[in-house]
Amino acid sequence: MSGVSVTKDAEDAAPAANDLVVLSNVNKHFGALHVLQDIDLTIARGEVVVVIGPSGSGKSTLCRTINRLETVDSGDISIDGKPLPQEGKELARLRADVGMVFQSFNLFAHKTVLENVMLGQIKVRKADKKAAEEKARTLLDRVGVGVQADKYPAQLSGGQQQRVAIARALAMDPKVMLFDEPTSALDPEMINEVLEVMQQLARDGMTMIVVTHEMGFARSAANRVVFMADGKIVEEAAPDQFFSNPRSDRAKDFLSKILHH
Amino acid sequence: MNVLLDNFPAFRDGFIGTVSITAVSSLIALVLGVVVAGFRVSPVPPLRYFGTAWVTLMRNTPLTLLFLIFFFVVPEILFPGMSPFVLGSLALGFYTSSFVCEAVRSGINTVPLGQAEAARSIGMTFAQTLQIVVLPQATRTVIPPLSSIFIALTKNSAIAGAFSNAELFGWQKLMSDKGYDIVPVFIWVAIGYLIITFTISGLFRLLERRMEVAR
Numbered sequence: 001m002s003g004v005s006v007t008k009d010a011e012d013a014a015p016a017a018n019d020l021v022v023l024s025n026v027n028k029h030f031g032a033l034h035v036l037q038d039i040d041l042t043i044a045r046g047e048v049v050v051v052i053g054p055s056g057s058g059k060s061t062l063c064r065t066i067n068r069l070e071t072v073d074s075g076d077i078s079i080d081g082k083p084l085p086q087e088g089k090e091l092a093r094l095r096a097d098v099g100m101v102f103q104s105f106n107l108f109a110h111k112t113v114l115e116n117v118m119l120g121q122i123k124v125r126k127a128d129k130k131a132a133e134e135k136a137r138t139l140l141d142r143v144g145v146g147v148q149a150d151k152y153p154a155q156l157s158g159g160q161q162q163r164v165a166i167a168r169a170l171a172m173d174p175k176v177m178l179f180d181e182p183t184s185a186l187d188p189e190m191i192n193e194v195l196e197v198m199q200q201l202a203r204d205g206m207t208m209i210v211v212t213h214e215m216g217f218a219r220s221a222a223n224r225v226v227f228m229a230d231g232k233i234v235e236e237a238a239p240d241q242f243f244s245n246p247r248s249d250r251a252k253d254f255l256s257k258i259l260h261h
Numbered sequence: 262m263n264v265l266l267d268n269f270p271a272f273r274d275g276f277i278g279t280v281s282i283t284a285v286s287s288l289i290a291l292v293l294g295v296v297v298a299g300f301r302v303s304p305v306p307p308l309r310y311f312g313t314a315w316v317t318l319m320r321n322t323p324l325t326l327l328f329l330i331f332f333f334v335v336p337e338i339l340f341p342g343m344s345p346f347v348l349g350s351l352a353l354g355f356y357t358s359s360f361v362c363e364a365v366r367s368g369i370n371t372v373p374l375g376q377a378e379a380a381r382s383i384g385m386t387f388a389q390t391l392q393i394v395v396l397p398q399a400t401r402t403v404i405p406p407l408s409s410i411f412i413a414l415t416k417n418s419a420i421a422g423a424f425s426n427a428e429l430f431g432w433q434k435l436m437s438d439k440g441y442d443i444v445p446v447f448i449w450v451a452i453g454y455l456i457i458t459f460t461i462s463g464l465f466r467l468l469e470r471r472m473e474v475a476r
Contacts, residue, residue, distance in 0.1 A: 100382035
């Protein structure tokens with residue numbers, strides 16, 4: 001991993017070989033609704049990109065197309081130089097390299113916390129049980145839920161569950177992590193414990209695509225803010241620039257509604 | 262003078278016949294039903310079509326007709342010389358598998374979609390997602406309807422008696438041919454079925470309780 005520091009400049013234009021996730025000309029419809037319209041987005045290795053925008057703007061859908069949980073109608077998506085394959089073994093292999101954290105946690109309800117973090121390592125990476133357990137415990141300690149290892153997900157608070165979900169994704173040694181509104185289902189007091197784990201991850205140089213409403217996180221951890229509205233990317237900028245001096249009227253309108261009241 | 266004591270060996274053979282055909286066709290129905298349910302929710306269209314066709318065909322054909330096909334058509338074109346027991350078990354197992362499939366599919370639908378999405382997002386294949394994450398969570402909802410389906414299967418096995426299988430209901434015909442009063446005969450037959458069906462519902466209730474404790 002390249003040790004990208006969390007300075008907030010938008011980065012000098014990275015060479016193409018350093019592009020990890022590339023979306024070009026992506027379109028998607030839900031029936032009559034054109035949710036993604038000609039999306040072009042490139043994420044460099046080690047970059048933290050925060051996607052914000054009003055609800056219904058297509059940001060979650062965008063996030064889910066990157067590991068093909070949503071298919072696209074047209075356009076190309078490639079990860080680490082490889083285009084996304086069709087559904088099948090090859091896609092499964094690629095998904096293992098793309099960590100995903102959901103709004104509703106989606107921990108395996110019938111498995112303990114420890115088993116949740118071990119399962120992918122054993123079944124997908126074919127790691128042996130002992131190594132998998134060791135790694136799982138290390139990761140659970142790292143996200144601060146090591147003592148909960150033997151409980152079932154339902155016995156944990158939302159914030160704890162989400163941190164386990166992050167550990168589960170990290171156990172696969174992903175090249176990039178996708179966060180689909182990871183704090184939107186949490187009580188306010190639990191949001192910070194999840195954001196702190198994500199901040200730490202960003203500092204460690206993980207490539208991250210984060211869909212969120214947490215403007216504080218966008219300011220402090222993002223290299224770049226992508227603002228979406230009505231299925232289009234309206235504006236891309238460094239966080240400082242975006243929040244203090246948005247160029248588009250749509251972004252100005254959005255920010256005025258969320259920042260002042 | 263007692264119909265049961267005088268003819269106990271035949272009754273016992275009938276009882277054992279019903280138990281074995283029930284056990285074998287239950288196994289066939291369970292395995293096939295789960296596999297076809299997997300087909301029906303698969304991302305591969307040909308498998309889905311096959312699953313739908315299987316359920317439509319097996320569930321809507323009268324069981325007696327299915328037996329006729331298995332006893333008079335299947336041996337002619339496919340495997341000649343199969344025993345009536347094998348043919349009967351296959352007919353009953355295939356028929357019941359369509360009901361098992363639908364029960365399992367309804368169980369799969371009760372597992373939140375996010376569970377499967379999470380499994381796929383860590384790189385599990387469709388088969389792994391189904392086996393490791395979805396089916397274990399569907400089991401609890403599937404158990405009560407499965408219990409009913411297997412009890413129905415037990416009673417449906419009587420049709421096999423008409424196709425040269427020794428089973429419980431066939432004993433009734435044997436006894437009435439011998440001139441016994443049919444009321445006690447039917448009572449004994451009913452008791453025989455009750456023993457089997459109560460055992461099945463008891464087993465399933467035990468399973469259900471075991472699952473409750475686990476989560």
